[in-house]
Amino acid sequence: MDEKFKKPYDSVGTEPRVYEAWEKSGYFNPDNLPGDRTEAFTIVMPPPNANGSLHVGHALAITMEDLMTRFKRMQGYKALWIPGADHAGFETQVVYEKKLEKEGRSRFNMEPEELYKEILDFTLANKAHMENQVRSLGASCDWSREKFTLDTDVVEEVQKTFVKMFNDGLIYRGKRTVNWCSKHQTSLSDVETESTEEQTPFYTFKYGPFSIGTVRPETKFGDKYVVMHPKDTRYSEYTHGQTIDVEWINGPITATIIKDEAVEMEFGTGVMTITPWHSQIDFEIAERHNLDMEQIIDWRGKLLPISGEFEGKKIAEARPLIVEKLREKGLLVSTDEGYKNVVKRCYKCNTLIEPQIKDQWFVKMAPLAKLALTAVEKKDLVFYPAHEEKVFTYWMENALDWNISRQIVWGIPIPAWFKDGEARASLEKPEGDGWEKDADTFDTWFSSGQWPLLTTGYPDGKDYDTYYPTSVMETGRDLVFKWIPRMVIFGLYLGKKVPFKDIYLHGLVNDAKGKKMSKSKGNVINPLELTEKYGTDALRMSLIVGNTPGMDLAMSEDKVKGYKHFANKLWNISRFIFENTEGSEAGADVNEIDAKLVDELAEISADITKDLESFRVYLAADKIYHYVWDRLAAEILEESKVIFATGSEEAKAMRKVVLISLLSTSLKLLHPFMPFVTEEIWQHVPGEKDLLMVASWPS
RNA sequence: GCGCGGUUAGCUCAGUUGGUAGAGCGCGUCAUUGACGUUGACGAUGUCGGGGGUUCGAAUCCCUCACCGCGCACCA
Numbered sequence: 001m002d003e004k005f006k007k008p009y010d011s012v013g014t015e016p017r018v019y020e021a022w023e024k025s026g027y028f029n030p031d032n033l034p035g036d037r038t039e040a041f042t043i044v045m046p047p048p049n050a051n052g053s054l055h056v057g058h059a060l061a062i063t064m065e066d067l068m069t070r071f072k073r074m075q076g077y078k079a080l081w082i083p084g085a086d087h088a089g090f091e092t093q094v095v096y097e098k099k100l101e102k103e104g105r106s107r108f109n110m111e112p113e114e115l116y117k118e119i120l121d122f123t124l125a126n127k128a129h130m131e132n133q134v135r136s137l138g139a140s141c142d143w144s145r146e147k148f149t150l151d152t153d154v155v156e157e158v159q160k161t162f163v164k165m166f167n168d169g170l171i172y173r174g175k176r177t178v179n180w181c182s183k184h185q186t187s188l189s190d191v192e193t194e195s196t197e198e199q200t201p202f203y204t205f206k207y208g209p210f211s212i213g214t215v216r217p218e219t220k221f222g223d224k225y226v227v228m229h230p231k232d233t234r235y236s237e238y239t240h241g242q243t244i245d246v247e248w249i250n251g252p253i254t255a256t257i258i259k260d261e262a263v264e265m266e267f268g269t270g271v272m273t274i275t276p277w278h279s280q281i282d283f284e285i286a287e288r289h290n291l292d293m294e295q296i297i298d299w300r301g302k303l304l305p306i307s308g309e310f311e312g313k314k315i316a317e318a319r320p321l322i323v324e325k326l327r328e329k330g331l332l333v334s335t336d337e338g339y340k341n342v343v344k345r346c347y348k349c350n351t352l353i354e355p356q357i358k359d360q361w362f363v364k365m366a367p368l369a370k371l372a373l374t375a376v377e378k379k380d381l382v383f384y385p386a387h388e389e390k391v392f393t394y395w396m397e398n399a400l401d402w403n404i405s406r407q408i409v410w411g412i413p414i415p416a417w418f419k420d421g422e423a424r425a426s427l428e429k430p431e432g433d434g435w436e437k438d439a440d441t442f443d444t445w446f447s448s449g450q451w452p453l454l455t456t457g458y459p460d461g462k463d464y465d466t467y468y469p470t471s472v473m474e475t476g477r478d479l480v481f482k483w484i485p486r487m488v489i490f491g492l493y494l495g496k497k498v499p500f501k502d503i504y505l506h507g508l509v510n511d512a513k514g515k516k517m518s519k520s521k522g523n524v525i526n527p528l529e530l531t532e533k534y535g536t537d538a539l540r541m542s543l544i545v546g547n548t549p550g551m552d553l554a555m556s557e558d559k560v561k562g563y564k565h566f567a568n569k570l571w572n573i574s575r576f577i578f579e580n581t582e583g584s585e586a587g588a589d590v591n592e593i594d595a596k597l598v599d600e601l602a603e604i605s606a607d608i609t610k611d612l613e614s615f616r617v618y619l620a621a622d623k624i625y626h627y628v629w630d631r632l633a634a635e636i637l638e639e640s641k642v643i644f645a646t647g648s649e650e651a652k653a654m655r656k657v658v659l660i661s662l663l664s665t666s667l668k669l670l671h672p673f674m675p676f677v678t679e680e681i682w683q684h685v686p687g688e689k690d691l692l693m694v695a696s697w698p699s
Numbered sequence: 700g701c702g703c704g705g706u707u708a709g710c711u712c713a714g715u716u717g718g719u720a721g722a723g724c725g726c727g728u729c730a731u732u733g734a735c736g737u738u739g740a741c742g743a744u745g746u747c748g749g750g751g752g753u754u755c756g757a758a759u760c761c762c763u764c765a766c767c768g769c770g771c772a773c774c775a
Contacts, residue, residue, distance in 0.1 A: 008737070121732065131712050177773095202775090213775060227775090264774050272775045281773035355773095391703065391770080398771090479768085513709075514768095545772045546723075550704080552768090554711050558724050576734030616715065617752065622722075637734070 001578040009571035011535030011564075015676045019135055022679075026140045027694050030078040033449045033692055040080065041072035042270040042470035044452050045141060045502075046483070050127040050562065051092040055126075056509040056517070056555055056580070057476065059527035060547075063540045064506060064617070065474045067672035069140055071612050072471075074668065074697040080467055082455045085127045087149045089411035089444040093185065094348045096122055098412070101672055106386050110183070112409045112439075119410045120150075133528060138675045145463070147455045150412070150445050154454050158241065159415040159427055159449045161494065162361075166425035170364050170493075171404075173416075173423040177280045178403055180356040181346040182301035186407040187360060192402060193344040193353050194682065202339035204268070204321060206331045208246030213268040215341055217322045218315050221249055221307045223273035226611055227285060230259040230271050235624045239337055249326060250308040254629060260285050278355050290541065292511035297354055315352075361414060361440075365399035371397045371492040372485055381488065384504045384615045385550040388480050395481040402442045411441025449486030452499035459494075473500040477507050477550050504615055505550050509543070512556035530560050537674035538563035541590045544621045544673060567677045568626060570670070573633050574681045577659045584656035584686065590650070594658040597636060601627070601665050605698040608669055624669045632662060660686060665698050 004010075026032035030040070045063050048058055062463045065081060096119050097107055107115050120455060134141070165171040178187035200215045210226060228235045240259040245252055255273075262285055263272060277285035278292040287291055296306055301320055302481035305309045310318045344353040373396050375381050376389060383389040405414065408613065416438035417424045424430050429437070447454075456468040469491065475483065483505060491499030510516055511523040518524065530539045541563035547553045604627050611620035636659075643655045664685055671678045671692050682692035 005734090008735085051702075162711060262773085262775095267774045274775080279773070279775080282773075341774085354766080388705070394702070394771085395723080478770085508769095548713075551712090552705095556711065556724075559711080561737090565735095568737050569735070572735040572737090575732090579734070611715080614715075618713075619715075622713080625721085633734085634739080638739095641734090676769095 001575070001582070002404050005571070005575040005578060009535075009568045009677060009680075011537065011567065011676065012532065013140075013433055014680050015136070015531075015536055017244065018676050018679050019138065019155045019685075022140060022414070022691065023143070023692075027073070027690055027691065028081075028140050029144050030080045030142070031074075033073065033078065034690070037076055037078045037537045039077050040466050041069070041077035041207055042079075042456070042467040043069055043472050043474065044083045044455050044470050045081060045083045045139075045360075046473075046475045046479075047086035047147075047451065047474075048122045048130055048134075049088035049091055050085040050130060050148075051088055051095045052126060054130060054137075054527060056525050056527045056543075058133075059137055060506055060509055060543045060553070061385040061474060061476070062100065062139050063543050064504065065677070066137070066139050067540075067544070067617060068472060068612075070672040070675060070693060071697070073693065074671070074695060076696065078466070080145070080463075082137070082145050082147065082467075083139070083141040083143060083151070084147040084232075084451070084455060085130065085132070086395050086444065086448055087123060087410065088380065088651055089190070089441060090184070090186065090348070090406060090408060091444070092094075092119060092123060093408045093410040097184075097303070097316050099263055107409075108311075116409045124321055136531060138346075138529065138540070140447075140675070145455070147451075149444075149451075152270050154447065155412050156427075157454055157458065158442065159310070159411050160451060161450060161490070162415060162442070162446075163427060164494075165363065170368065171425070172225065172362055173359060174362050174365065175357055175359050176403075177355045178358045178360055179344060179353045180358070181349065181351050182300070182354055183195070183351040184297065184300065184346065184633055187356075187403055187405060188346065188353070189359060189403055189445070192347050193446075194347045195342050197340050197345050199338065199340050199448045200341050200343070202325075202336040202341075203678045204333040204336075205326055206333055207248065207273060210271045211333050212271055212273050215339065216278075217326065217555075218307075218310075218318050219275040219278045219296050219304065220273065220275075220322075223248070225258050225286070225289075225291055226255050226271060226273050227258045227260050227263055228271045229263045229265045232265045233265075234270065241394060245576045246373060247329070247331070249322065249329075256291075258285065258291070260288065273479065275359050277613045283357065293357060294680060297347050297359070299356070301352075301354060322515075322634075360403050361416065363402040363404055365401050367673050368489040368493060369396040369399040372488045375488060375492060376454070380498045380501065383480075383503050384502065384550070388503070388505050388550060392484060393482050395485055397604070399485075402443075405438075405440040406443055407440055409441065411444065412447055414440050414442055445483065445486050448483060450490045452487055452491060452496070453495050468495060469498045470506060472502045474504045474506070475593060477505040481506075486621070503613070507548070507550055507552040509553050510550075512558075514552070514553055514554040525555055530557070531588055534560045534564040535567055535676070537677050538565060538604050541566065541621060541673055544617055547618050547626065548623070549615065566629065567630055567674060569633060570666075570674075570677060570681070572664060573628065573637065576637055576685070577663050578684060580640070581656040581660055584653070590652050594654050597658055598661055600631075601662055602699065605665060605669055609699050621673045624666065624673070628670070630668060634661065664688070667692060667697055668698050671695075 033559045045065060052469050067079040100107060134198045156366040179193050180187055202213055202215050203217055203586055214220060238257045240257060241507050242257040246255050262281060271644050274282035274285055276282045277295045278297060278570040298304050301314055303313050305311050344352060376393055415425060415427050417426060417430050417433045417435040429435055452470050487499050538560050608620045608623050640655055643651055667678045667682050683686055
């Protein structure tokens with residue numbers, strides 16, 4: 001028996017050595033796997049954002065994906081797990097801008113090329129760091145197939161997709177309302193904004209013969225349309241298109257009556273004026289009636305000359321002054337301080353989103369969403385937990401056209417060209433003079449939405465036929481309406497098949513008290529500190545056991561500690577077995593009692609297999625844990641002590657054989673969950689030569 | 700406002716097709732140098748959120764209410 005079994009299990013000394021052995025074996029790459037393997041099992045790693053360190057949520061994802069891959073690899077599949085990294089356009093640019101800010105710099109004083117170069121260096125350094133963290137979590141992914149969202153071939157394919165969609169009429173250039181962040185100077189998609197309910201004073205002003213309500217007096221300078229419901233009898237004396245002269249903020253204006261059903265008769269006075277440039281609903285009304293639209297607030301969030309004396313003032317500063325002016329003019333009817341309304345903020349900097357009209361590229365969602373809905377109906381997509389299907393369906397049924405233009409440098413350039421109001425999509429500059437390149441980049445989701453295709457070599461790479469569609473998508477629950485639909489849509493549109501069948505969604509990892517981790521609360525747990533202290537296997541078990549899909553997990557250090565004890569328990573079980581079975585090997589005949597022990601474990605193993613195949617990994621892990629501790633250690637080993645002390649030579653010999661068999665099977669069953677300690681012990685099991693990671697699954 | 704989830708032991712949570720309530724941690728008593736400084740044995744604590752229904756039987760299925768959490772939202 002090896003001397004090291006006389007000491008407690010040393011995870012720190014073991015893990016890097018074992019990982020190196022795995023990597024050297026080449027088995028992470030399915031092309032090198034032993035045996036005759038025909039069926040593929042593929043997982044694409046949700047590419048972590050290459051702009052920071054891994055958090056516990058990543059550790060959970062890596063663990064889940066790794067255990068699925070290891071299980072299938074042992075079952076004899078061509079198991080492929082493709083790692084990657086995401087440049088994470090806007091996210092990374094925000095991180096980098098904060099860094100610049102600390103250094104007293106600003107991106108607005110930099111040449112775009114210079115900024116791009118700096119962010120690239122920053123990202124690549126983070127990416128390398130992150131990959132090592134993924135390794136330390138035991139990830140058995142095929143590094144030779146790793147992809148980065150800014151790899152040349154990825155960029156090219158993403159751009160081709162844009163051109164194809166443009167030619168298919170699925171992408172259009174449009175002047176439409178966008179979510180504008182005045183701090184970051186870019187438009188944002190709806191999922192990049194956060195809506196919060198806030199208390200804002202609600203003002204009612206006199207507007208000619210009407211009373212109109214608003215929470216945003218600063219947008220009202222150009223309001224020259226007054227809108228009411230066509231069926232509102234209170235205002236039946238006014239007709240659509242009629243003009244009236246009213247006294248307003250900066251003097252008299254001529255207002256036009258508009259009748260539109262978008263107005264709620266019950267709300268306020270049932271009359272409103274509209275600001276099409278700075279409101280989605282107003283924009284829609286204006287479009288229906290072909291009304292003028294005028295910008296009131298500039299891209300920096302300051303008032304334009306139309307505001308007269310308020311020109312150049314920021315909204316927050318101008319609002320009370322405008323209210324005061326209207327009051328002095330006798331136009332303020334009332335102020336409701338307790339009014340609550342929903343405002344949108346930039347999800348990164350919390351700046352109030354200013355709706356603005358801007359020329360952007362939009363993806364026409366309706367026909368694509370329909371593809372996704374059909375796939376759900378046909379059960380081509382299966383959600384774990386099942387109820388997430390409803391969330392997915394809701395989003396697909398209510399999909400708004402998707403703005404994919406971003407006014408930032410950090411991203412994949414949009415291959416589009418403009419000349420005299422004409423817009424073209426093309427990888428090359430169109431023929432003729434005067435074409436100007438679109439300076440915008442794609443929304444990150446436009447590239448990551450194509451990730452299952454791009455990582456498997458769409459459209460004609462060597463892996464594409466074998467590994468697309470992939471088998472499982474494992475990711476966070478919050479991505480069910482952000483990332484999943486986009487992958488499904490691109491998969492169906494480009495690849496003609498759903499990109500994956502099973503969708504496993506894990507919940508959030510919270511702190512021990514169940515509170516969301518955040519830097520400001522100071523309760524963030526660094527996974528690598530836990531692996532140093534308790535071992536990666538212990539961390540992995542603590543993330544899996546009792547963690548049902550879709551449910552949030554409370555992460556307590558005690559739990560991790562408990563599984564460190566378990567790793568050591570397994571270590572000592574092995575020590576006992578190795579000490580008492582010198583010279584024996586599994587495979588010889590056993591008596592009836594011992595055969596029953598083998599059968600018992602075979603039954604448990606079949607049960608665990610079923611759990612794993614049905615994504616009940618939390619049960620599978622718990623079952624093997626209890627077998628090893630409560631059955632193997634507490635009962636079988638104790639009873640073996642008696643046999644070794646007082647039994648016949650024949651009984652002793654048979655018991656030795658069976659103990660090796662039980663240990664060997666237990667190690668296999670535990671391997672997907674606790675790969676390091678099981679692999680380390682496996683190397684000392686008599687008769688086993690190859691790595692445990694490629695041993696065949698017990699049933 | 701709409702939607703989704705949760706409510707089970709002190710804490711964190713399991714409970715897969717309805718069949719006399721479970722785990723880990725914590726707590727209490729005792730034992731133990733043992734394959735295990737990280738061990739073992741025994742033990743206590745639950746009207747399974749409230750109410751109603753279906754059923755021979757409900758933590759589990761249906762209805763309803765309450766509270767907690769999350770997501771979405773163009774009522775100015």
